[in-house]
Amino acid sequence: MNTIILYLQYPFVRYALIVGTLIALCSSLLGVTLVLKRLSFIGDGLSHVAFGGIAIASVLNLTDQMLLVLPVTVLSAILLLRGGRNRRIKGDAAIAMLSVGALAIGYLLMNLFSTSTNLSGDVCSTLFGSTSILTLTKTEVWLCVVLSVVVLAVFVLFYNKLFAVTFDESFAQATGLPTARYNLLIAVVIAVIIVLAMNLVGSLLISALVIFPALSAMRVFKSFRSVTVCAGILSLVCALAGMLISILAGTPVGSTIVAADILAFAVFSLLGHRKA
Amino acid sequence: MAQIICDNLTLGYENTRLLTGLSFQVNAGDYLCIVGENGSGKSTLVRTLLGLQPPAGGTIRFSDGLSAREIGYLPQQTEVQRDFPASVREIVLSGCQSRMGLRPFYQKEERALAESNMEKLGIQTLAERCYRELSGGQQQRVLLARALCATRKLLLLDEPVSGLDPFATNEMYHLIAGLNDEGISIIMVSHDIDAALRYASHILHIGGSTFFGTAADYAASPIGRRYLELGGSRG
Numbered sequence: 001m002n003t004i005i006l007y008l009q010y011p012f013v014r015y016a017l018i019v020g021t022l023i024a025l026c027s028s029l030l031g032v033t034l035v036l037k038r039l040s041f042i043g044d045g046l047s048h049v050a051f052g053g054i055a056i057a058s059v060l061n062l063t064d065q066m067l068l069v070l071p072v073t074v075l076s077a078i079l080l081l082r083g084g085r086n087r088r089i090k091g092d093a094a095i096a097m098l099s100v101g102a103l104a105i106g107y108l109l110m111n112l113f114s115t116s117t118n119l120s121g122d123v124c125s126t127l128f129g130s131t132s133i134l135t136l137t138k139t140e141v142w143l144c145v146v147l148s149v150v151v152l153a154v155f156v157l158f159y160n161k162l163f164a165v166t167f168d169e170s171f172a173q174a175t176g177l178p179t180a181r182y183n184l185l186i187a188v189v190i191a192v193i194i195v196l197a198m199n200l201v202g203s204l205l206i207s208a209l210v211i212f213p214a215l216s217a218m219r220v221f222k223s224f225r226s227v228t229v230c231a232g233i234l235s236l237v238c239a240l241a242g243m244l245i246s247i248l249a250g251t252p253v254g255s256t257i258v259a260a261d262i263l264a265f266a267v268f269s270l271l272g273h274r275k276a
Numbered sequence: 277m278a279q280i281i282c283d284n285l286t287l288g289y290e291n292t293r294l295l296t297g298l299s300f301q302v303n304a305g306d307y308l309c310i311v312g313e314n315g316s317g318k319s320t321l322v323r324t325l326l327g328l329q330p331p332a333g334g335t336i337r338f339s340d341g342l343s344a345r346e347i348g349y350l351p352q353q354t355e356v357q358r359d360f361p362a363s364v365r366e367i368v369l370s371g372c373q374s375r376m377g378l379r380p381f382y383q384k385e386e387r388a389l390a391e392s393n394m395e396k397l398g399i400q401t402l403a404e405r406c407y408r409e410l411s412g413g414q415q416q417r418v419l420l421a422r423a424l425c426a427t428r429k430l431l432l433l434d435e436p437v438s439g440l441d442p443f444a445t446n447e448m449y450h451l452i453a454g455l456n457d458e459g460i461s462i463i464m465v466s467h468d469i470d471a472a473l474r475y476a477s478h479i480l481h482i483g484g485s486t487f488f489g490t491a492a493d494y495a496a497s498p499i500g501r502r503y504l505e506l507g508g509s510r511g
Contacts, residue, residue, distance in 0.1 A: 036356055036360060037356065038356070156380075157380045158380065159380070160369075160370070160373065160376075160380065160381065160382065161373065161380075163362070163366065163370055164370040164373045166356075166360075167356075167357065167360055167362060167367060167370060168351065168354070168357065168370075170326075170328065170349070170351050170354075171349055171351055171371075171422070171423075172370075172373065173326075173328055174326040174327070174328060174345075174347065174349045174351075175345060175349070175371070175373055175374035175426045176345035176373075176374045177373055177374070218361050221361060222361055222363060222405075222406035222409075223361065223362060223363035223366055223404075223406065224360075224361060224362040224363070224366050225363075225366065227361045
């Protein structure tokens, strides 16, 4: 306990906790929609694109990598989610293609043009997030906070519409909902979340942050609202627990959070089993 | 008064034409059954009527105060819905989206509408239950209640009894007939030719040769007799 209080006196630890919980909350909310729309893998694909973006940004020596990574990822998300149900299989292949392609090109570029002396360390921290959450500048923290609040607001305002589009796209479209526009909105929001979450868990582990809380909540709860609320709270708790444990035990932040999410999933599966 | 007038309609996608020269109309209070073999274009006709896909030729006109957005649609169940965590009330409420515009939250009016439609279909006791745990017949009622939230005039039902047991099938037909008696026009895609003749006022047969007319005329027509002998297409 004392160690935690000691650590909390450092501003970078406080930043990390604030940003971490906000990101975890945001990423879990859309998880329910993505899991139900059979798009669980899109997080993975987009995060690899973001990795490629970071590689390019570091080769170009950009000081603010977000400026390049965010638009590139948003654009990829729009391309991937466009088309909807008529192109489901094609969409699957497109995700796989884009994701490994971006990963390979990104690594290649970093190898060819890197100015850093610790290349494998750089790559590793981009993929697994290791320490970046603890080295956030004040600007980055504010950017994260603002983007998180925007994501949360969009989600709350469009909650009922997202439900309608997720549950039954044909019906929603037939009754006049502009479903294409809402799919676009989902794509943009998920891309923003992924770029944010790269700071927290790195690009390989983002999918876990998106899908685990949603899947856990779905084991136990029966309505869309309770599943969504539970996923949000669960993700928040797991992120907080993961970060505190990683501070105390010196484990990597990203994988500790994901481990907490996996543990929660196991517990919720058991609970759901007993209830049934 | 005619609510929907289809004139010389061509159905299909860019290079494949499923059906040409289709003309029929639906008047207020009609009960129209669309029958035909698999692949004859029934689903495409449904999607075209709903405005989900443009007609490849010809026109669809909505009149008598009906707009394309006011059709209550009962789609076939999708894979996603089978394990969707949603309560009955949430699903029925989502039928009100068409009247919401950009307004983000439901108000009293929508909630009351959802409650009254649940009551009408006898599912108000299931309001808090999870959709995926209901029986097939109950699930169809939920979707029907949702469709009613979207319309006061016309329901379009895409094979509403497929996958239901005989008891639930019978109940579903009674419910639909009851709604028709209240003045809601019905358009139903069906494989069940016997029920179609028993309940429907008009029949539209597509694929091969086309027939449009009253149910009695259909039963007497050559195409209708041939189809009846086969017992409709199964599946």
